[in-house]
Amino acid sequence: MNFFHHLFDRFLRSRHVTRHFARRLMLDTLTLGRAATPATMPDPLTRDLLRAATDDVPTLLDRLGSDKNGLTDTQAAAALALHGPNEVEHEKPLPGWLHLWHCYKNPFNVLLTVLALISYLTDDREATVVILAMVVLSTLLRFVQEGRSNRAAERLKSLVSNTATVLRRPSAQGDAYVPTPATVPAPAPAPTPGGGHAMTLKAAAAGQRELPISQLVPGDHVVLSAGDMIPSDCRVLTAKDLFVSQSAMTGESLPVEKFAESSAPGASVLDARNLLFMGTNVVSGSATALVVATGNHTYFGTLATRVTAIDRAPTAFQAGVNSVSWLLIRFALVMVPIVLVVNGFTKGDWLEAFLFALSVAVGLTPEMLPMIVTSTLAKGAVLLSRKKVVVKRLDAIQNFGAMDVLCTDKTGTLTQDKIFLERHTDVFGHESDEVLTFAYLNSHYQSGLKNLLDHAVLEHVELQADLRLAQDYRKVDEIPFDFVRRRMSVIVSERDDHHELICKGAVEEMLDICTRVRVVEDAGAQDLPLDEALRARVLEVTRGLNNEGLRVVAVAMKETPPHQSVYGVADESGLTLIGYVAFLDPPKESTAPALKALAAHGVTVKVLTGDNELVTLKVCREVGLAVQGVLLGKDVDAMDDAALAQAAESHNVFAKLSPLNKERLVRALRAGGHVVGFMGDGINDAPALRAADIGISVDSAVDIAKEAADIILLEKSLMVLEEGVMEGRKTFSNMLKYIRMTASSNFGNVFSVLVASAFLPFLPMLPLHLLVQNLLYDVSQIAIPFDNVDEEVIRNPLKWNPGDIGRFMVFFGPISSVFDITTFVVMWYVFGADNVGAQTLFQSGWFVVGLLTQTLIVHMIRTPKLPFVESIASVPLLTATALIMAVGIFIPMGPLAGHFKLQALPWSYFPWVLGILAGYVVLTTVMKRFYIRRYGWQ
Known part of the structure; x- marks a missing residue:
């Protein structure tokens, strides 16, 4: 198998073809592998391969401009110039600058950059530094972590040089064949009646050369023996006991026999017994074969081109983050102008009102979201690496947790890949x-x-x-x-x-x-x-x-x-x-318990295999997978997208599939609202791996599969996968915590600001106070990626639901406003902060209460259970929140108060603070119970 992987790595490190050619080949694959029927004419690639399988040898040689003795050097050079090198397109690593740009670009980073620029232009240097620090940290953290993961994935590959044994003749003037003593071939008998070429292996050996596989061209004759990789798509000319393993192409575990006789019309490409495909390998026997397609024109090359040429649709994670981002941005775009207008009219100082509104915009924007998301994903990647999982793309970790349908091949995943x-x-x-x-x-x-x-x-x-x-x-x-x-x-x-x-x-x-x-x-x-x-x-x-x-x-x-x-x-x-x-090929011992665990965690497993249905059903029975319907590749070909979408939902076993059948099924499931994972390791799995929300492969997979995957398992086991799913859900749950906490507390703060701005003769809090409070709160959230997660929360798949986040924000935000307004009343009537001269005392009082309630909400809504009693946060989160609450009290009470334009509060104020916090905890707990009964919790 190492030889197998080496050859693919050689192919996949070769140069790109033009984008125009890639797009054309992508279109050519739409019906790849289907047999010709009146209703469905095959694409050009399939048509050419089927024609090569059914033509007699003299006709095929003539069409390729070849000869029974092989090509001359001049003919081969002309063919190489026409068809290009025998190399396959692959997805090259992004340049560093482009990777950095991809790590930066998201709605929040762009918005924060704009806010930083406005802060700089308005001479608010502190806000500029704070905001830019958030952007730089989140971008660099993602860049470094994904760079490490990609380098780890690259180390799984190896590179060797490969050659093929080719029959070539030296050229003579006019390209006439003039034999030399070293290359005189034996006379070739006439073609056999069955279409096979009767040239003997002994005669073929006379003109043999070892050439790099990149130099092969259509019309070349190659000599194959046990252990050889098929270097291009070929038609068998002679065969002796030829057994070829096509498992990476079709999923069938057993080798198939190959013959020289012409195939009967009507057979599908992969079933043609006289065709050899690039990337498969000779198990036993020997043969001579005629090269009919090279590079991106091959079956494998077309799949590789499809993997690299098709732009990914946004995954469930990307779509979810974007939807939540725009929800919060739209909220800010509505609320900030209202704050500006209210303060401008009530206070009369439009410049101060503008700066205050800008501070509110910064406070509303969860600037830590990119960093929290990235650090949470990075921590998940580290934990997964300890469980034999290499994460190539950080976003895939969340998709792990959101995945509710897992499509997997059979051979080597459910089974041991051993007879x-x-x-x-x-x-x-x-x-x-x-x-x-x-x-x-x-x-x-x-x-x-x-x-x-x-x-x-x-x-x-x-x-x-x-x-x-x-x-x-x-x-x-x-x-x-x-x-x-x-x-x-x-x-x-x-x-x-x-x-x-x-x-x-x-x-x-x-x-x-x-x-x-x-x-x-x-x-x-x-x-x-x-x-x-x-x-x-x-x-x-x-x-x-x-x-x-x-x-x-x-x-x-x-x-x-x-x-x-x-x-x-x-x-x-x-x-x-x-x-x-x-x-x-018996099932793995770990398969049955892994399937049971996945089912218990809400993940539906569907088997997509190129193997036959009888073997597949036998394996499903042995691993305890209840069969809900079997669909064959020919049935998939006959269905339109609407019918296939229904069939994909109602069936869970799909057999005799072509690569494009697998891709269509994955896309049909995604279109039905599922978050789909696909696990595969063969050439035939690459399009489906790319089409899935999360592509999962293994380190022993062919390189095109590893290239298309988002996650690579170092152990081909569903049990490892199940552990990864749970880790993904923990990661996703912690991200949701931050978004809920930030959205609800920010909404509450803005609502409180609007109320205070409408009635107070001064600003309820200076822009500096808002920025410092926001920074301290955000620092306390850095520990969220390390928080504990309740088992009940991750029992089922977690999905992005902007509507749920919006409802959560509106539901819990006003709770803090109730106690903010209580604080306003206490400061105004109890402590006499009822005039412009006492505004610093008023602002100090709200600064403390606002920060304490914001930090306390972390523990209140991090769990559906009773905090501190039924569910306790992790030590890092407890430490971080306690420290920030202490700092929040120290700033106005300590020697630095003047630097922040605050003043010390009377000690008699703190019993009121405790009472406000206690009421906040009780009301939040009651409302949380009501919310869970009505809307649930994820």
Whole structure:
């Protein structure tokens, strides 16, 4: 697999193509992978690939301007100039300055910058410094944290140089082929009737060169063998036992067979058995293939272009922050002019009124929001990194918490991505150790390349000792596997009086060479003639195993005379069918509890896979995922967007999907109001990863998947994902706390300012007081990212709801105004601050009460429970709020009061303060209970 990842990294670090070409390719992918039907004509890429699959070889060679002996150097150079290098577009890291700009640009930062500029022009240097400090801190914090995360993600990739074995001829004058001693190819026989090219591998080797894969062009002939990566989209010319893994492209865990024969018309691209796709790899066998598409013209290249060319729609987090930002900005735009007009008319000093209104605007604007959001997300990223989660984009953490639908592939996520021997049964489906013994002997003694099924059988290592292979068995001969017979045999000698020919292979082909069936009953085993009734029974049993998602291999044997030492295909006759071995990619042990935990936390899991529905249903049953409906890729293709949206809601298992099917499903779910996460690691998952609110991949994924993802798991486990979801909800909950606290307290302050401005002969608080109070309050909020979160709050997904925040602001804001007005009355009637000469005393009194109530509200509305009793804030938040309350009292009471244009308050004032705070706590608690009963709490 490292080889696999290396090749993709080489592709993905290559240069960009033009944007015009990228947009054209993006449009070309709209129907990618669909078969041609009268109702749905394929896009140009699919049409060309299907044509390459169905044409005979001479026609295809002629269309590509190639030859049965490959291209000449001149032809290859001309093709390279026409088609460009065999490189795939990828998303390059943003330049530092552009990344910094993206970290800065949001409505609040822009508004704060404008306020800072106005403050500077009005010679209010303190406000300018405070506001700009907030902007710079939030921007740099996001820039540094995201930079670290991106560098961590980049370190997951590796870079190597890759080459391909290509048949090239030297050019001669006029581009005529003049053979040289080093490159004289053997004469090539005529094409075979089936369309395959009959050129031998020995002949092909005569003109072989190792070239960088970037230099491949359409028309080139490449030579492939086990372990090779497919360097471009190719048509198979010759094949010997060719097995190709397409799991990254289709999601199927088992390799598929590839042949040289032309495909029948009507097949889909990914099902064409004579096409090879860039990025897949050869598991076993060898082949020569004709390059039909390179770079961004390949299936993989088109997906990569779609990932990098499509601009992201705003995620749920971005849309939520923007909506809340504009809600508060609109509120400020309405209230600030009212404050300006009221103070201008009542006080007569419009300049002072303007400065006061500007201070109110700063106070209304939650300037700490960008910093609180960024620091909360950064803290979440640090905590997630300890749980084997690399966060590439900070916004994704909140989407983790808001996610209510998780779409996941099957292979390697729900399953172990490893083939296991699930059953070994007799012909009627009962467990049989004899069948396992014969299957083990067959896999152990074959000398060819052992496939995944052989390795699954050989994992029963205890049989090697039980069978005493070295002492009791001797290999006599073998009959290798081929794709015509679809079986292989070994001949062993256990005793000198006979040999045993043990054969395993595909059920239908095995039945053709069997004449008897071994039936095991209570009385013992007996071999019965294979008549039509028994044949039907065998097919019924194997069909039942297939319906359970198992891949079935039949096992048969016969005894032969001891004098024979050489065996051939003709000896595979007259066998006795013993039983079957059945294989499965089993689910991970952690999958079932993870699914249960996700369901308990309100996350619906939907399976989107390229594998077949039988295997997928089997896995779903084993992990306890209740199937609510199965939809196949061909059904998705036939649906319009409205029908697909309904199907996406009502079904939870989707199989045989193309990459664009997955993307359409994700977009349909998002359009239905869901916050959608998608977890995948293959080429076929990249478009869906980009389309989701949160794309989740793993460090072992192909690079295009890691590039499209927002979060990378260092362990491919849903349990790790579930932990990330909960951490995301804690992060989101703490952000909501700050927004609610700030919005409601700011609303209350403005309401109090309006009341005071209408009746007082002086300003209720100077602009300096508002700024200092606002700064102290904001400093106390820095500890919010470290606050505890009640378990009940994060039990279900959390979502942005500007309407709820607006309602919360209007509901709780006036509560503080009630006690602000009480403070005005106390200062006016009890302490004689009823004239312009006593305005400093009045302002000092409200400064203290205003700051204490603002800070106390942090604890009152950080939890739906009773604060300090049922739910206690974290130590950092308790410390920060207590310290700020102490500082708020010290400023007017200490030696610095004059610098802030305040004065010491009489000690008799503080019992009134305690009474006001106590009343504030009681009323807020009562109103909170009422609010929760009526509107709930998230």
